Amino acid sequence: MLLTITTTHTPATDLGYLLHKHPDKCQSFSLSFGQAHVFYPEASDTLCTAALLLDIDAVKLVRSKGATLEQYVNDRPYVASSFFSVAMSQVFGTALGGRCKDRPELVQTPIPLTAKISVLPCRGGEEFLRELFEPLGYTISAQNHQLDEKFPDWGASKYYTVELQHTLPLSELLSHLYVLIPVLDDEKHYWVGEDEVEKLLRHGEGWLSSHPAKEQITRRYLKRQGRLTRAALAQLVEQEDPDPDSSEEEHAQEEAAVEKPLSLNKQRMLTVVDTLKQNNLKTVIDLGCGEGTLLRYLIKDAFFDKITGVDVSYRALGIAKERIEKLRLARNQWDKIQLFQSALTYQDKRFKGYDAVTLIEVIEHLDLPRLSSLSRVVFEFTHPKTVIVTTPNIEYNVKFETLPAGKLRHKDHRFEWTREEFQSWANQVAQRFNYTVEFQPIGDNDNLVGAPTQMAVFKC
Incomplete structure (x- = not known):
């Protein structure tokens, strides 16, 4: 061999x-x-x-x-x-x-x-x-x-x-x-025993917990022993969300508190919805949907035919499901929406077949080396007609009175880009994957520091 x-x-x-x-x-x-x-x-x-x-x-x-x-x-x-x-x-x-x-x-x-x-x-x-x-x-x-x-x-x-x-x-x-x-x-x-669970988790660290086939991988690796498989999968769920005391909801509330005086979150969602409708994009997959903010705007609009939310966090998806259920949707509306767990930096065939991919306040949560993998998944593997990306404009942070100098808007942000940095990245991605890209500010557009949110619309 x-x-x-x-x-x-x-x-x-x-x-x-x-x-x-x-x-x-x-x-x-x-x-x-x-x-x-x-x-x-x-x-x-x-x-x-x-x-x-x-x-x-x-x-x-x-x-x-x-x-x-x-x-x-x-x-x-x-x-x-x-x-x-x-x-x-x-x-x-x-x-x-x-x-x-x-x-x-x-x-x-x-x-x-x-x-x-x-x-x-x-x-x-x-x-x-x-x-x-x-x-x-x-x-x-x-x-x-x-x-x-x-x-x-x-x-x-x-x-x-x-x-x-x-x-x-x-x-x-x-x-x-x-x-x-x-x-x-x-x-x-x-013979496969308890130590094989440890081996699987050790060698699967960083990729197995978010792999679309993790259940099949775990079951086969452990020779279909139900008890060991259940134990391994339970620990993989913990790896996927390693800090149960650190709530994504709490972090999101902190970010929302900073942006609340501008009603920025609502402006962001309405701008994305309007952009989708103006470009006649009726099927949308929201990657990194979190707790379903954009999904709730989309599902209430009869224009859209199919809406899918994807996130790596089971907890966030559970909150999104609960919040959508509170909308008391009609049966025909429920048929339009689905949620599933997946990692955005790995190829997943379920991402394909949509008019548009949205990445709303997502990229800044990734370490920069993993951003390249996300780009390939979205623009090369999934390759929709349109991709909409929004991200904070760090130049605008000086105008938030409650945000200490030098601090990012969210505890989990790995970076926040200037307008020049964002446009440089977006232009490189567009050129590499044969898309065109246009930029649009969201929120109050200050002459010196720009708007609080920057949006890129990629089209192929």
Whole structure:
């Protein structure tokens, strides 16, 4: 079984530092089930490939057991499986843990990576393979193998040669492979107990809690053991909302208190609704809908045919649902609206098929490195006719009497942009994804500092 990892990062041989394996050496490691070999087919400043070859001793596996033909004749020595995850954890354990003494700055640096798995069993086919990796941002190439090339009538097998491309830290790639290879195989060669829940949560940290297929991943990884699956999913929900005492509602109230004298929130919502109607956009998905403020404006307007709210927080969605229920909508109105949980920085096929995507006061809640992932999800993967983005104008903050100097409007804001910074970002996004963009101020437009909210309308 062979895995290769290739990078064009400069210098590409930094891959050796990250993996803690020297490109000039071929190294072998003894495992309880065979041998693992690490070598570099190519290592230059512009291109470097590391290979992990796993040689499983099938006889050794059953030597201590009452051997049956099935134990000797199987696919385990030839395909990626839980054996391979164990091999990665033992051979690449330092890299998997995100540690690098010689190049510490590289550990969290996204670099271009291509992982090729020679034979990967996909129980669920290529569609399930894509459901697992595409939401994480991978570009996937999959070649299916026939059961027997001499007998094409036998049909296709469950085995694929898979190539995964992405720009991300190496530790994240290894974590994704560690968890998802056994999930695709839907089998594990060892007993699964409580410690497997800890492994899943540790290697799934930062991505599994918001993955659209997290329930399937968790169930398969834990060999469909209901008790362990329920325990893991409960902890994943806590990871998704790690600070129950820190209420999003309280933070939103603080921001609203700052902006209340201007009735800014109402102006923002009415401007977005008017823009949608002026452009004849009847189906709308509000990404990062929070507690449903925009949704409540949309659902009360008969113009709109389909309205969807998405947020990573189950708590926020629960509040949004309660507030919409208080509107006492007619049945035909209820049929227009839906809510679901998802992460905005991962591809989700449920985002597709809408006239417009709205991101209302959302982007400033993301760390800047994750903003690129959001842009790809919205403009490249989802690719609606129109995208509306609003965000605070930090220049205007000096006019809020209750806002201390230098403080952002919301505790969870990672940044707030000037008009020039916002327009620079929006123009770059529009150019990259073949959209046009127009800008509109929302609220009182001061001659010196502009309006309190800035809005960009992207069209393709």
